[in-house]
Amino acid sequence: MATLRIALRNVHRIVNTSAVASRTTTVFRPQYGWVSTYFSTNISNTQPLNIDLSNEESKRRLYNRLLYRSKQRGFLELDLVLGKWVEEHIHSMDENGIKALVNVLDLENPDLWKWLTGQEQPPEAVTVNPVFSAVQQEVLKNLNNHSSPETRATRGRPWVRGWDDIKKGRDSPITGNQ
Numbered sequence: 001m002a003t004l005r006i007a008l009r010n011v012h013r014i015v016n017t018s019a020v021a022s023r024t025t026t027v028f029r030p031q032y033g034w035v036s037t038y039f040s041t042n043i044s045n046t047q048p049l050n051i052d053l054s055n056e057e058s059k060r061r062l063y064n065r066l067l068y069r070s071k072q073r074g075f076l077e078l079d080l081v082l083g084k085w086v087e088e089h090i091h092s093m094d095e096n097g098i099k100a101l102v103n104v105l106d107l108e109n110p111d112l113w114k115w116l117t118g119q120e121q122p123p124e125a126v127t128v129n130p131v132f133s134a135v136q137q138e139v140l141k142n143l144n145n146h147s148s149p150e151t152r153a154t155r156g157r158p159w160v161r162g163w164d165d166i167k168k169g170r171d172s173p174i175t176g177n178q
Contacts, residue, residue, distance in 0.1 A: 051095050063090050066101060075109040081116065085135050100131040117143065118155060 052058040067090060071083030086101065093101065104112070107126070115122035115132075116139045126132050143152065 051098055053095060062098070066090060066098070066105070069105050070101075073109055075113065078109055078113055078116075081139055082135065085138060089134070097131065100129050103129055104131045104135070116140075120155075 051062065053062070067083070067086055070086040071079050073079050073082065082105075090098075090101070111120075114120040115126060116136050118136075118140060122132070
């Protein structure tokens with residue numbers, strides 16, 4: 001239901017902004033009102049992300065906001081991976097690191113997960129992001145240390161398996177994971 005609501009809101013934005021000649025069409029609008037470098041939309045009425053690291057209160061608010069965004073994405077695996085990484089590294093980041101983190105947080109969950117786990121090759125604009133590279137190195141290191149290669153899909157194939165795919169016996173179902 002929420003996805004339908006978001007889609008209808010985006011269609012409404014497209015129709016309204018297309019009718020006005022002086023504004024450009026916006027399909028994607030990130031949370032902070034600025035466009036991620038990975039998307040080619042042109043938003044003329046947005047403002048850049050205001051990163052104020054001058055006093056402790058604004059720094060604390062920004063860190064808490066980014067930590068919340070990394071832990072509450074709605075995709076459990078990404079919540080755990082990104083939340084842990086951000087919690088460990090956010091206090092040592094400078095302004096450019098925080099901007100790189102926001103760019104990673106603006107990516108879509110399914111694409112980000114496939115890129116982090118090596119199921120698909122990420123775009124060049126994503127691979128040059130230092131935060132993405134660091135998180136991907138940690139994810140791939142953990143995958144190599146804690147999972148056997150037989151349980152993982154090869155590059156370019158979806159990583160979806162049933163709970164009983166390996167069990168083939170008299171009691172197992174003929175197909176699927178029923």
